[in-house]
Amino acid sequence: MASSFGVIRAGLLGAALCAGLVAGPQLAKAEDTFKFGGVFTLSGPASFLGLFEEAAVRLAVEQFMKGDCIVEAVPPQPCEGGGLKIGDKVIPIEWTAYDDVSEDKKSIDAVIRLVEQDEARAIWGPRMNSALLSAASILDPQGIISICAICSSPAMTVGRKYGHDITDTGVIEKHGMGEFIHETPERLAEHGIDPALFDGRKKLGFIGRNELYTVHGSIGWQEAVEKGGGRYEYQHDWAVLYPFGTTDFAPHVAKLAEQDPDIVLMDAYIFPDMLAIMNEMKKQGLNYETGEIILLGNDVLMLQIFVDVAKDQGINMSSGYVWGWQEHNPAQDEATLARVEKYVPIYNAKYGDTEVGNSSPFDRGAYDAAIWFLYGVQASGDHTDNDKIVEAWRNLKINGLRGPTNEFFTRPDTGEKTGQLFATEYIIGVADEKVFYTGISYRDELFYGPYVYGDKLPK
Amino acid sequence: MTLLPAHRISLRDRRTRAVIGWLVLLAFLGILWAVVDNNYHLRLLVGAGTAMIAVIPFGLLMGHMGYLAMGQGGFVGVGAYVVGVLTVQQFEFDFWAALPCAIIITSALAYLLSYPLFRLRGYHFAIGTLAVGQLLYIMFDSWEWFTGGPHGTAGIPRPALGDYAFVTNQRFLIVVLFFLVIAAFASWWLARGHVGRALSAIRQDEDLAAARGLDVFRYKQLVFVFAAGFAGLSGALYASMQIAIDPSSFTIWSSFQYVIYVIIGGSGTLLGPAIGVVFLVVLDQFIQDFGKWNQIVLGGLIVVTVLFFRGGLWGGANLLWHFALESVGIRQIVAQALGAATRGK
C-alpha cells in the first residue's frame, strides 16, 4: 500500500517535470526554410548595442520577404519577395533571435539553443566579446556561419572559415587612428587640418573599460604605433583599464595623466563613462579643449548626439583637438543618399516610437550587412551548403547605405581572404559643435592585427 | 549499510520521502537522458546536472550547518580554470588527469582558507566568503599569463574513455550523472550519523556544541572543504561542457546563484537544492518569454519563497503531502482508487 503511494507520486512528479522541460518553446519543423538566428543584448547594461542591431537585421529579413530590399549587390541579385530565390524555388527565411541579458553565459546558452533546437544554419552574434571564443568553439566544428556586425575581436574571424566580422573590431579601428596620427603635414593641410597638429607629440595614452574589446584595442594601438616606425611611443602595459562598475574615474584619469601623454585614445562606448572621463581629463590637465593633448576616440565619440550631450555637460569638442573615425561616410554620394532617404523613414516608422529609437549609422550598417549576407546565400544557389554560401558571399560586393562596394578584406601580408568585411574608415572631426568629414579616409591601410592570436585561435 | 531499514518504510517518515524523492529525481534524469533527443534540452540537463554537483554538497554547508557562503562561484571557477589551463595551454593534460587536479587544488585552497574564514560567523562569514569570491574573480580576470584574462581559455576537451569520447551532450550527460550520483551519495553519507548531528548542533547553537566538547572547527572545515571539492569538480565539468571559459562566468552573481538554488529548493535537505536547480533551469526557459522582465520574476520569486515557503519547494511538497495524508477524505479516495485498481487486476 505504502509503496503504491510512492509510485503514483513518482509518476506525477516525473510527468510534471518532464512536461515542464520538454514543453519549452519550440519551433515547428518546416523542411524548406532558411533558418537564420541571432543572439543580441536586448536588456541589461549593454542593451543599447543590441536593440538597434536586432531591429535592423529583422527589418532586413522582412524586407527580403516582401521583396523590397534597399541595398544593391554587384553583380545584381534578385529581391523578389517570399524569401531567397534559389534555383526555381523561393525559400522563406525563418528568423529567431534571443536576448543574452548582457550575460556571457546566457549568450552561449542562446547560441546552443539556436544551433541545437532551432537548427539555425547561420547565427548573428553574440556580440559579448568574452562569449565569442565559446561560441566559436561550438559553431566552427558544425560549419555554422557566424556573423557579427559590432564585434570587436579578431577572434570572430582569424582562423575561422565561417566567422565573419563586419567592420568593427577593437584592433582595426586603432589602425585607422594610427594611420591618422602618422599623416604628413601636407596631407593634413590639404584637408583643412592644422598641419602642426601632431608636431612635437610623442607619448601616447590609452584609457578604456577592462574588457576584451579594449584589451584588443590597446594591442591594436601598439601595433599601429610600431607600424609607424618609432615616431610615437606606446606600450600595451600603459593602458589604463578601469573595471566594470567604476563610479569615480578620478584615480584612473590620474594614472593616465601621470604618464604625461601628448595624445590620448579613449576607447569607451558608454556615454556616462565617456563623459565622466572627459570631465575628469579636463580637470586633471589633460585638456583637449586647449590643445594640451589631442583626444582621439572611436565612432561613438564622433556621434552628433554625443557631441550634443557633451555640450550639455560643459564639454566643448569643437576645439580641433578631438578626432575620431566612422565607417559611415558623412559626405555620401547621391546614390547612397537616395538609399538612405528611402531606408530611414521605413526604419523610423517601425521602431521610432519603441525603445529601439530612430535610425543611426549603426543600424544602417547592420541592415547593409544582413541584406548582403542574404544576397550571398541567394547567390550560392544552395542554401543548405554553408561552404558554397561563404564562397558566394565573399565574391559579392554591395552598394550599401554606408557607402558603395563593401567587400571582404584581404590580408596584405598573405593575400588570404579573411572574414573581415571591408568598409572604409573616415576621419571625423568636430567644428562648431557639429561633426564633419575631413575628407581623409583609409581602406587598404587598415589590416589585421596578426599579433593578437597569430593565425589561429588559442588552443 | 542500507539506505532504509525495512521497519522505517512509511510515507510519514521524512527519510522515506527523501529516498523516494531521490530515486524519482535520478530516475527522472535517467529517463530524460534516454528519451530527450533535442540537443538543446540535453544541454540544459548537462548544465543542471553540473550545477547540482556543486549545489548538493554546498547545501550541507548552507542548510545543514547554517553557514552562508557567498563566494562559491569562485571555487567553481578555480576548478574550471585548473582544467582549462592544464588541458589547453602549455600542459595538454588529458581531461581525466586534470579532473583530480581540479578537485585537489580547490579542496586545498578551501582547506587553507578555512583557517581564517572560520574565525568568522554569521554575516561576517558571509561577507568574508564574498571577499574571497571577489578576489578569485579578480585573479581570473587579471592573471592574463595564466587564465587568459578577459580572453578566457578556449578549446577545453570533453573526456573520453578509450575510444569512447563523451563528445555529444547525450554522452557527456553520462559523465555528469555519474558524478552527480557520487556527489549525492557522498553528501548523504556525510550528512547521516555523527557528522549530520554535529552540523545540526552547530546550526542550532555553536557555542553550546563547543562547550559540550564537540570539535566544532574540524566539522566546519570538513564540510567547507567537501563543498569546495565538489565545486571544483562541478567547475571542471562546466569547463568541459562550455569548451571555453572566461571570468564572467564566475562573478559574484554566479555565487549568488548557488545560494538561490538552495533556498528555492529547500535548505537543510539534500534533495531540496537539487530540486531548486531543476526548477530554476526549467523556469528560466519559461521566463525568457517575459523578456526584459525576467529578472523581476526571479527576484520576486526569491522574495516570495523566503517569505512564505520556509522549506522551499521540497519543504512545500512535504507539507502538501503531510496534509494529504492527514486529511481523511483524500486518504479514502486514494485508498478506494488503489483498491479499485488492484481489483481490476
Place this chain on the structure above:
Amino acid sequence: MLEIDDLTLAYGVNRVVRGFNLSVDQGEVCALLGPNGAGKTSILRAISGLMRPLAGQINFEGKSLIRRAPDRIVLDGIAHVPEGRRIFPEMSVLDNLLVGASVHIRERTKTRELIERNYAMFPILKERARQAGGTLSGGEQQQLTIARGLMAQPRLLMVDEPTLGLAPAIINTLADTFRALKSLGLTIIVAEQNAEFALRVADNGTVISGGEVSFSGTVDALRDSERLRRAYLGA
C-alpha cells in the same frame, strides 16, 4: 487592582503555566515564589504583554490586558523590571533612565522631577550619571533597572529576580528600597527564588511549582508553611 484568572501560558505545545489565579490589591507587595523554571517569569511577561496567553484573563484596574501591546501596558501604569538586570550597557545611566520615561518624555518637568526623585532614592546613580550602564557593578545595575522602571511612573511595579547573583549586603539595601517603595504607596509584584528575601519584603505570597499554584496566602502563613519548603525541595 490586578486580577488574573485561569491563566494558561505555553511555548509552542509546551505549557509552562496552567490555570494560574492571582489577585493583587492596591498598595500591596506580592511575592511570586518558586524554583527556577516554575513559570514566574512567563507570568510577568504575560502581564506586560510580551507573551500572549493561551487562555485566561488578566485585568488591571478593571481593563483587560489581553492582546494589548507592551507599550500600551506601560502607559496603563505597569512597569516590568526584567530579570538579569537588562540595562542598556552602551548607554549612560542618565540615558537609561530617560529611556524608561519614554511614555511621557515630552513632559519635561515631570521627567526631571522623576529623575531627581530617583537620584534621591539611589544616590549612586547620580554619581554615575554619565557613565555607561555596562560599567556599573551588579548591585548598581539592579538599582538602575528599578529606577528605570520607576521612570514610567507606574502604579504597579513588577520586579523579576532582583537578588539574583547579588551579595548579601546589597540584598539588604535592596530590601530597604522595596520598603521605601511600598511606603510611597506603590503596588509591587516581586518574583523570587530567594524565599528569605521575598518574605522580608512582601505582604502576601503565591508559591508556584510546575506551572501551578501550590500555595497562596499571607507572608506570615507562608513562613510557617511546610508547603513552601516542599515546593522548593519537591520541584
Place this chain on the structure above:
Amino acid sequence: MTAFAQQLIYGASYGMNLAVAAAGLALIFGVYRVINLAHGQLIMLGGFVAYVVATQLGTHFFVGFFAAMIVMGLLSIVLENAVFRFLQRRPLTDQLLASLGLYMVLGTTALRIWGDFEARPIAMPGEDWALTAGEIRIDGARLVTIAITLVLFASLYFVVYRTHLGRTMRATAQGEETAALMGIKKRRVAAIVFFLGGALGGAAGAMLGALFNVRPDMGFQPLLMALVIIIFGGMGSIAGSIVAGLILGILYNLTVFYVGSKLGDLVPFLVLLAILMIRPQGLFGLPDRNA
C-alpha cells in the same frame, strides 16, 4: 609626493560618499540586525529621483537631493513593512536572500523605466570651480559633497546621541524586548530606522549621481564597498562608517594609481579579509551579538 597627496584627496572625497552609503546600511543593521542588499538599488534610485526632480523638473540640486532622501526613506519603510518585518527572527540567509531578491526587482524595474544609454547629469553647486594649492586641486563639487557628508553625519550623530528618538533607537539596538518594556513602540522605531537608512542611501545616490552622472548600474560598486565598510568600521557603528569609508576610498584610489587600474577592488577586499582575521568586530564595533 604631490601625486600621492592628490590621490589622498580624491580617495577621501570618494570615501566620504561611500561612507554615507554605508551609514544607512550600518544604521539598519545596528538597530534591526538586517543587512539589506537592496540598499544598493536605493542608492541608484536615489540618484534617479534627484535627476528627475533637479534636472528634468529644473529645480535646484538641493531640492532633488532632499527629494531623493525623502522618497528613498519612504520606499525603505515600504520594504520594511512588506518584507523585512516578517524575517526578523529568521536566519540571516533568509534575510540576505530576500534583500537580494529585492535588489533584482528594483534594479530591473529601474532599467526598464530609464534604460541605460543616456547620460543623466545633475547640475550641482561647485561644479565650475576648484581650490588649488600648487599642483594639488580639490574640485568644488567634491568639496560640496564633503560638506554635505559632514552635515549628514553631524545630523545623524545628533539624532542618534542627542535626541530621545535616538535614545529609543539605541535602546532597541541593545535590547529589543527590554526596550518594549520601556513603552518604546517597536514598529515605530523600525519605521524610523528604515526611513533614515533609506534616506542616507538616497543622499549617497544623489551625490554620486551629481558627481559622476546617474546610471542604472551605479548602485553596485557602492554597495560592495559599503559592505566592506560596515565590516571594517564595525557592524552598526556610525562613527566606524565614516572612518572606514575614508580609509577604503583612499585605499581604492592608491591601488588604482600605484598598483594597477584593473585592480581597484583588490586591496579593499584584501584589507577586508585581513581585518576580519585580526579584529572581526571591526574598528569601532563591539563583538557581534547576533551571529
